[in-house]
Amino acid sequence: MKNRILAVLSVAVLTVTTLVGCGSSASIDSAEVPATGPDESTTGKQTDGKNLPELTTEEMTITLWDIATEEPGRPTQEAAVARFMKDYPNIHVEQVHQQNDNYKQQLVVAMSSGQCPDMYVSWGGGPMAEYYKSGFADDITDLYNKYDHPDFIDAAIAQGSYKDKILGIPFGSLSGCDIFYNKTIFKDLGLEVPETIDELEDVCAKLKENGITPFALANSAKWTGSMYYMYLVARHSGNDEFDAAYTQEGSFGSEAFLFASDKIQDWVKKGYFPDGVNSLSPDDGQDKQLLYDGSCAMMLHGSWMAGSMSSDNAEWYQENIGVFRFPEDSEAKAKGVPQDVEIGTAIGNCFNFNSKGDQAKLEAMYVLATQYYNDDTYNQMQMDSFQTPSIKGFENQVTDPNMKIITDVFFQASNVQLWYDQYLPASVTEVHKNSMSALFGLEKNGAEIGADQDAAMKAAIEEQ
Template sequence: MNKKRVIGTLLAAALAVTSLVGCGDSSSGGQTAVNTGAKQTDGKNLPELTTEPMEIILWDIATDEPAKSTQEGAVQRFMADYPNIKITQVHQQNDNYKQQLVVAMSSGQAPNIYVHWGGGPMAEYYNSGYANDITDMYAKYDHPEFIDAAVAQSTYDGKMLAIPFGGLSGCDIFYNKTIFKDLGLEVPQTIDELEDVCDTLKANGITPFSLANASKWTGSMYYMYLVARHSGNAEFDAAYTQENGGTFTSEAFIYAGEKIQDWVKKGYFPDGVNSLSADDNQDRALLYDGSAAMMLHGAWQVSGIKNDNEEWYNENIGVFRFPEDSEAKAKGVPQDVEIGTAIGMGMSFNCYNDDGTVNQDMLDACYVLATQYYNDDTYNNDQLSTGTQPSIKGMEENIDDPNMKIIADVFFNASNVQLWYDQYLPASVTEVHKNCMTELFGLEKTPKEIGEEHDAAMQKALAEQ
């Protein structure tokens, strides 16, 4: 593939926005290995790595603890075993990351290893010539026994394009157990009951939901769940293909948009919700000071909150699945579609020579780093210690955090796990979707107008494929 090829559609989308999905990564406390002469890869079926000097550039979003220490620890263990190979690790801010990655690709300066969330962007990275096909390597060499869903989310067009490393990330509602107990509130099972809870919280001067929507993907979680509870996967799948009358203005999308705007008007979200930043943990701050009682978010919040104050977390935080739409359920609509990802994040490799041929020595090193050090016992135990479940078979048996047990049970009992829209949709549609979340929560446009924006973007993306 020609590595100087400019990925125009991705660049145009990236330059139009500075925000990014936050299906964040969670782990803790990395350890630096000391080279004793024996490698932790000894005896395994892996490619023999070069003894010549080599530098590999790695981009990630591990700017905060505990992820930063864990991921740096994996790199240090690798370099202790292979001192001739230097891994230059660059930590990028979450919200700017995708834009910076696409700009780097468009200028031919893409890193050799980069992290992402799978979905449509991963496919575009590959189609644009910036992701190695590792299908044959994955079949030939040792690797962790990833769960089937993680392998599926790392695959496009029958090709393995990434190595999972971030863990399962279900999306559920975190809530302050102490506030609920003090106000005599029960965990809601239906959306009607959830609204009753919200009204009681409001009457007691507490904002129901802590939401920081400056990043836009955070607000999308509410939209996705309301669509899923009202129609299962049916209406989203139809809108995605734009076939057989499929449209983002169908009943479930209008229902979701109207429900969110009703909640905004009732004060269920913080004032200035579109200006609050999840990257700066402004949503968590509202939980910490008791200003808000609930937060719909990904499972990575377990490690984040525990890292901030584990004692407070243990005393105050519980979790429950997004409540059911009782009217839709009565019509036979499945209520067990959940939102999230089976990989958390994946690592793809951009290992090519100047003439466009594969740099196999570099690709071998990247494969070993990703499969054997980012997924070794130290890394996985660090993840488990903070409540993150690696996407590896059998790891669910080691969960001891009660909230993570609930999240895992919800995840594994789902009839389907819908990948975040802003990763599942084509990149150009993703940007429209996220901008629409600003318009939706800002009461700037109607749900129908927002659906029409989605349709126009989806039709354009399909026509360009």
Template sequence: MKRKVLSIILAAALTGTMLAGCGSSAKQETPAVASDTGAPVSEQPAESSATQTGTSGKQTDGKNVPELTSEPLTITLWDISTEDPGKTTMEEAVQRFMADYPNITINQVHQQNDNYKQQLVVAMSSKQAPDMYIHWGGGPMAEYYKSGFVNDMTEMFNTYDHPDFIDAAVAQSTYDGKVLAIPFGGLSGCDIFYNKTIFAEVGVEVPETIDDLEAVCDKLIEAGYVPFALANGSKWTGSMYYMYLVARHSGNEEFDAAYTQEGSFTSDAFIWAGNKIQDWVKKGYFPDGVNSLSTDDGQDKALLYDNTCAMMLHGSWQVSGIRADNQEWYDENIGVFRFPEDSEAAAKGVPQDVEIGTAIGNGFSFNCWNADGSVDQTKLDACYVLATQYFNDDAYNQRRLDNGTIPSIKGFENTIDDANMKVVADIFFNASNVQLWYDQYLPASVTEVHKNCMTELFGLQKTPEEIGQEQDAAMKASLAE
């Protein structure tokens, strides 16, 4: 593969492209279901014909992995783990690798999440992209590949050991039949956390339909509670409501059409979702000043803790955060349920088991090239081993479980002991489709427009039709480039 030079317009916008499922049959490591600590305890033995690492004492010994260089080598890695527990988890994986391969130095750079995609595009435009970097899959991953900053790992994935990833994770790491990323972040589902004590006090049950949800919200307001803790200063938090309402009203059909612009962000499901949100804002389902509250500062959780709000739609990573803040309060009060169904859409045959979240959390892609545009196989081999054997090893996966994230590896759903995470896992593993967060799936330029539209929507500044037109214009511009 000859590397193409990324045009300057990529710094302004990335074009979106739909992901395709992976049709290859990989040679996979099969983790045992669990040891008594909850971590996998064994992996598939290497085939005798494979190239093996030969030095004793490495945790890759006996694995079917590439033999890595004994010469000095430096790899630059970008991630977005600037705070614990993620920062320590990422650094420990790198330290385990460098302990086994002391001749290889990993220059690990922690980037801030908010501007990460833009920073990555700028680095690519200036030919300073890292050798190994994280992303969320979706349209941007496809564009990184088409612009020459992703190595095709299909052959390696089919040849060497790697964890037995769930099918959805492989699909989210694949484009045009090519494996372009190694999953490592784990499953993150989006569901509604609720205060069981408040629900019992008010006398309401977990809702199964959106009509039921609205009835619960009305009763909560009558009892003096704000239904939802939402801090939309970050914008993507409000997007979760928008995404779920669109998905419940149309499955993935209308979003897929809007993404390619064969349809529109002003189609029925988007207008219905926007109108529903603005109706909820007017009814008081969200806190006052919702667009000025920050989820990064925990202001949404604080509204749960002081019993101002009874529910919070959020990612499953909130489990570890709430438990860490107050395990006793969490155990006594917090439950979780899936976003309710649209009964009218269901009656028309619209699938109601499309969920919002990610099957990979993050993926690692590799940017390993020689000056002449050929693949730097020495560096690529090291990146592959680091991503598959250290960011997905027993220690890393146990850390993920401890922090409330389910590794996207078959068998790990059976290791969960938290009741709420069991609910999330059951919802996730039974979904017909998992729609990646819009702000991660959409091209970078469209993402910014989409997030700004969420401010306008929840602030009642623009109508659903107007924000749909804004998103259409951004998508058309991105596709044109």
């Protein structure tokens, strides 16, 4: 069973030759990172007085992989590890930061070679289920039901679960997906925030007339282009056509998918995206740089971009950046298609555990994830960087105007569709992402990429 499912996982990495831990990843010794937290005069552990397992006093090493390569995520997560190791000096955490673009491929390579880390980031969804079926994700349901943990929102726990088994501890934030825009450019050109796709296209035409590319998109990662595809599908059909394609009772070549593909390729031909869009890297910030220099006016992206842009230049961000939800499909709305499906995630990220049957290590990782990545210090650092923890009540504490809009949209949604590249099985994810590259590169049309995705989904279903 393990080998069969690993074969499915390995579809994503058949051509990967980079060794795990090389290239874009970075390793740190968290013992050298100063803990950022409460008054240093405070005595006792963060875990004192709580119903938690008593951790081992023996020497232990935990290998931890994350994707925190930039501010504000990197210092926030390093500080959580440092606080844990200060309280438990016998437990050393080897924290390795991986570039997001290559992370899942590196993780599958590690699993295939018997070097899977003890604790690692995932997004829930189909890939996490395959990690579990392959024997690399522990069932932590009993730990979760027995010991203390934050009061996570139900959707976050559901996203970190598979067949009623809790596999992941949330530690990120609610992540909506909306359109950031340059308010100054809009004001100078007399543009209004569009509420329909037709109005959005009118805005794009006016921007092009004035020498401004409408959308800042860096699609070398491929999932960034998928955001446009997902929203156009959702606005045209709600969740119905995607749900049907997922079970293969329908097809990725159905009307909504063809509508989305045709619309994207029309926008590409009209110059609504940057030249060489498939070669631009979001990990290098090449999309937001196009907003900064004024060559682009809008950027569809995850809510984490608010914190990223503010971290780059808080004054510029506050003066120039606004946000609006992805516009509605007026024709679909007239037919009764719901327009309040949003794209995003209830957890941002979660931690999965690969203890290999070592209960003491599993308990230590559970404590690290629930009590240090989710303690008051961590959550305040999240809020300070415009991220809303997946814990009940924090949605009422948002102060940044853009994040308030994003959070309100998130909580008013009838459904939040998890990113396709996280929801689909790993083998289908790679086909989907390659389809986005082909779509934006005008190499294949909607019917062709639909057939590719259908074939991959049928194969994944047969493997189950």
